[in-house]
Amino acid sequence: MTTPDFHKQASDLFLELREMNEQERSGRLAALDSRELRREVEELLANDVHTGTDPDAAAEEERAQRPDDVPAAIGPYKVLRRLGRGGSGFVLLAEQERPIHRLVAIKVVPYAAINPDAATRFEFERRALERTEHPNIAKILDAGRTADGLPYLVIEYVEGVPLSQYCRANRLSVRECIGLVVEIADAVQHAHQRGVIHRDLKPANILVSETSGRPTPRILDFGIAKPTQSFGADALVTSGVPIGTPAYMAPEQTGGRATDTRADVYALGAVLYSLVAGRPPIDTSGEPVELLARIRDQVPPAASRVRGAMNPQPDVPREALPRSFWHDLDLILGKTLEKDPARRYETVAAFAEDLRRLLRREAIAAHPPTFRYRASRFAQRHRALVATVSVVSAAAVLGIGGLTAGLIEAHRQRAEAKVQSEAQQEVITFLREDLLGAASPTREGEKITAADLLQQASERVGTKFENRPLVAAAIHFTLGTAFADLGEFGPAERHLDLSLDLRRKYAGVNAPDTVRSEVAKASFLARSERYELAETALRAAVERARAILGVDDPAYCAALTDLGGVVFTVGRGKEAIGILKEALTVAIRVHGDRSPRVLETTSNLAQAYDMAGDAPKSLELLHESLRIAESLKGVPRLTLIGLNNNIGATYQGMNRDEEAAPYLRRASELAAEWFSVDNPDRWVLQANLASLEAELGNADRGAELYAEVVQHLSRIMGPSSLPVMRARHMHANALWIGRRFEQAAAEFTTLLPEIREALGAENYLTIQTRASLARVLFDAGQFEQALPHIEQAAAEFVATLGESHPRTQTAQQLLRNTRMRLEASRADHGGS
Template sequence: MNAPDDPSSDDRTELLGHDQNAPADGSDFGPGSRIGPYTLVEHLGEGGMGQVFLAEQVEPIRRRVALKLIRRQIADDLTLAYFQIERQALARMEHPAIARVYDAGRTEEGFPYFAMEYVEGITLRRWRREASPDLATRLRVFITLVRGVQHAHERGIVHRDLKPDNILVTVVDGQAQPKLIDFGIAIGVDGSGSVSAHRAGTVDYMSPEQFAEQHAAIDARSDVYSLGAVLLDLLDDARILRGGTTTLRPTELHARLRASLKGHVDPDLRAVPLELRHLLARALAPDREHRYASAAALADDVQRFLDGEPLAAVPATRRYAMRKFVQRHRVPVALASAIALAVLAGLVATTWSLQRAEREAARARATADFLSTVLAGVDPDTARELDKTLLRKVLDEAALRAGRELAAQPDVLIDIEGVIARSYTGLEDHERALEHARAAHDLAVARNGESAPSAYATLPSLTTALVNTGHADQALPMLERAIAAGAAAGIDEAKILQLRHNLAITLRDLGRSRDAIVESQPASEGLDRLLGPDAEPSVNARLTLAILLADLDRFDEAVPMIRELIARRSATLGADHPLVLTMRNSLAVFHMQSRKFAEGERELKALLDPVRRQYGDGSRFALMIEGNLGGALRQQGKVEEAGPYYQRTYENYLRLFGPDHMRSMQAAHNYANWLLDAGRIAEALAMQRSALEAMRKQYPDDHPVTAEILTGLGKAQIAAGDLDDAERSLLESMRMKIAVRGPDSSRLPASREALRELYTKLGRTDEVARYAEPAATTP
């Protein structure tokens, strides 16, 4: 289930019993209420910002969800902003230890909600007591949990309320799996219900800086402290945390841990192994500078304990290193010389591994320090703009700081520039994404060489950004060189296959779908083999392959493939997950390409609301859906209904990308087609000519979009009475479609139909008859 949001400053978050009673907080919602496609079943809990209900989703699929609804009496602009940020942050997280977000929306009164994965499990503390897991099992569950927290930190989110009641444990394939179920974002609520920046968290697990309300000092290391308290709870069943009548202060807790390391017998810590007490002392250090620098560093040290490796938290003496080596290599003592050689070799290997571990830890600390403070300097007033405004400001600040603060750590800077590039892509700011993707690639090449793994790792983001900004011609030679050299350089096969997938996308953007499928097919099959069919790169590669098959009119292959992808991903992610929405749009386009316009219309209308909720009204994705919907309506003769979709898409693409971008040119062509159907011939003619000029400037060779614009231009020229010009345009469109897509292309009938209309007007009956035949392809 989904736990409530951040508690107030003096109240712990609790899960309510299953009493079917809604809270007495003035809310009208309770069991039986309907919110969007959800029917509330049971009130699960509440916190400072919101209430959580078990709900039944009834459409488009049936499933149980945990629905989080904001408290209406605190729904001012700033609260709504934080709620929106929490929803956006969760939607970007995909980790087995974090409950997934399925959907978001607003009630009829305008109060926001989002639906999350409903987790059927028991709290971490209850699991510890009832399942009585051994130490290794407890630590493995804890490591998975910490990796999930690190996943959140890498996306700029500090949890601030980590505790056993916010962690459920389920059993998956016989293995215990932890799941974080609450991500309230760094605010509390005072007794009157108004938003404040007061203390948020739960006292037993709260870092000293949270307790002291030192907000500027709160970063990822605050969560590290809370994780340390959770681990202590998991190891000694909270005896030391809850043994007295008052909460143990962080300094007192740390003092007891340090004393136990010096030989003092503490009955509450007797069951905790000495090395783990060292680890806890570092995680629970009152001064955050003395803690693990990141959640990843904490997880790594716990894993070292399980693997019998020396812990970073334990002083690195020769005696300790030798002891750990001997523990890992227990062999019968046969010859003293053999033992001496083994110990000597072990010390050399251990020293080397410690040096390597320290280098990796330093890199992890720098990365974590940078990312964990991303939200620290943001003015809360910025959040009043809601949606992406705050996230964009945070990202802009991170971009400015990266070069300044990480110049002395180039390997870290490469990673950070890549993260920033991908984040800008998510915000649809493709120019900024290109800037940072290029910076990451150039730095990796300058530091390690063009054939280094780090350089290859930056290529997908860079080439994607080039395609998104209309520079596929620059991405093409870059990818071709990298793929050719990759095998010789010993680059991992999966990375090469992902580059071939990027090459397929680039070739398609350049109008070379037949060449693209030559790259796409082996990339898809290879990634399935290496990574499994459900890995994200494999899914993306199959989606691209389906799109290319549809480009080549192989709908009998493309449609089953996309339906299978939608079914598989909907089952695990939900029908409205961003990846599934993308696939559903592709299916709608396949319907339209195969002239099943009514089916395309139904799918696109079902997509519009969830896309607008998740990406924003006026986002690139929403505009894509609107443009496609306009086409489905126009092709069915619903010209008046289609008009606003065409106009809105065209105007917004111009605003987002400028007139010379591929999407703007396609939108201009589509809008011109609608203008012609609406009887606005002169406007249609002018717009088709402008789109054709822009396309030939950017793509001088044969291109499928150019061919479609020529068809539209020819139709407009017929309507305007420019019959000679129309013939030239339409015959050129026929030639180009055959050159690009082949003589059986499904795009040819539109050109033939326009030529029949033209020759009818000219009285050339032999030509009318000729272009009535499907086999007629060339003059």
């Protein structure tokens, strides 16, 4: 059944398509959602003498190119010839004699007078070009109407060749092609800042000319441009007909849906992809239904893979670019070509900046920032001074005998000399009698856990060693590190504090063991995520250990490694790299190049590289560490958990979720076997798995796992702790990914005041939570409610991070999009 609206759509579309060439017409038809509408328009075109079946069509087209078939003059401009014709009109080359002599291009839209939609687009193009002043955008010089009343634009004549043709003819390198796209992106960003979205960026609309031997790209044809905030945003979606060129069209354009600046981000990515790979990211051949499905669903292969598979061609130079360069370029292109606009770069400026980083061989920012849980804690927590940690945890699975043996060995490694002192012998005796004896088969009772043994032993330290305070200090030190590994933070801190107090009092503040206790306490602060206190304590501990113990002491190595871990955990990746490189040098010198300590320090360094944006370097270090760890005997299980987790999390940060899956799942399996339900590290690992499930499309499963993480971490670490706040944020984020907008908005709304109270109004996570709430409300269509939140978040990001920070730009773009959609919504409802 058809309706008057249906016939109007068909008529409007017919009038537009009849002026196009066959290739453009086929592309527009292929992008239609409605099969019935497509059939109706195809029938109209088939019976039209102007198109399709007219036997004189070819001759008519040939005559149309002759100079005598165009007007001799338009206004004061002498017409020379027709330059071309497209969906938004035809373009003439003309000559202007006064007040200056120059060639100009005149664009005329003959059906603008009878097609209101085309007239609207023509008027907007005029206004859009008037608002732009950029060397890479063709300038508007004049406007008016012909003698027949048809509107025209006079635009500067760009004597160049289409972008792709220029690159091929001049055999530009990949780096040179990227440089051109950066220039084009700067021009597009200029247009966006003035409220203009192009919506049909493609190589044919970008001409390149040479100035002083240097290529200069110019963007043409704003004929289907769209306003970002004003001029009636919805008026330019023509009767539900998609506007654009299929090979470069963002998926959201295929159904004529509302678009924003991220459609141009997609198109620019598709342009760069075509220059690098030699073909567009989407194959536009075949049946219309298949084409539409490919635009919406098909993930393009990596451009590097397509280029590598090409047969040698004379116009495509072969380059010896490093593999890391291709990896980063593929990552950037993958982000621009995301099907979901929310996963692309939020701004063209952010895309251009990442390309500049790539050309400078700096770390790129193409990894979507999330509150994923890395297992940096594992690398931070198992240092030479707390080697006891690994073996004590092992006892929970492998047996009590291993516990005592491990504690003795760990204590032996902490000795300054190979010959054990009388105090050390006392410690060994205590471990054998009080720990191993408690688990003897001759004792009555139920099965005893490692935590039970430690608790029973700790109750006897004060009375048994009342007159030998330094022996008591050594035992408190050992028990404190063991409790810490079991997740018993309360008794762990108590024993570490007792050890430090006793050593300061009876050994002296500058005694080597006192410094070791200071390092252990500072490391514990990092482990319990009191990062501000930890950084201050660790910096002091590093200096004290260097001065008193020397740079070859395990305690110095431990303090330096933990300091690097804290610095990258709080987000200063580049600073952490310098610290951890030094720590790794010390660790190799002290422990040997294949020791567990070196593997853990390398893991920390790898994560610092990841945080600084060099994911390939991070993966290289992590994979090598895991290979070594799996080949060694006696490597702590926690090291294997941490390495698997960190590899998976790094892949996940690169949007390579399928490659992340086996590592994160293995880490989670090991953690479930290794840790009790009271150990926070078990839930940190599950949070990573939850993040993976959400990004693999299993949003409900991800939300379920996050809910469990929140429940247990709240019980263990307190509801206001940073890990719990992060987990709650990611739980709400998983709900959003699963399009459960109402639940996600409710969770973010509840979380926002609590996180502000716990962390402060200027904390990054507080601001991001407000921005995330705005994003959920925006996607739910609640623009009125979203606006005040994104206004505040954008202002706070500017104040805390600065104008140029990617987070600031993302928030500002969401603010522009929200205002645009709100204005359009109000216009639809008559301003109500």
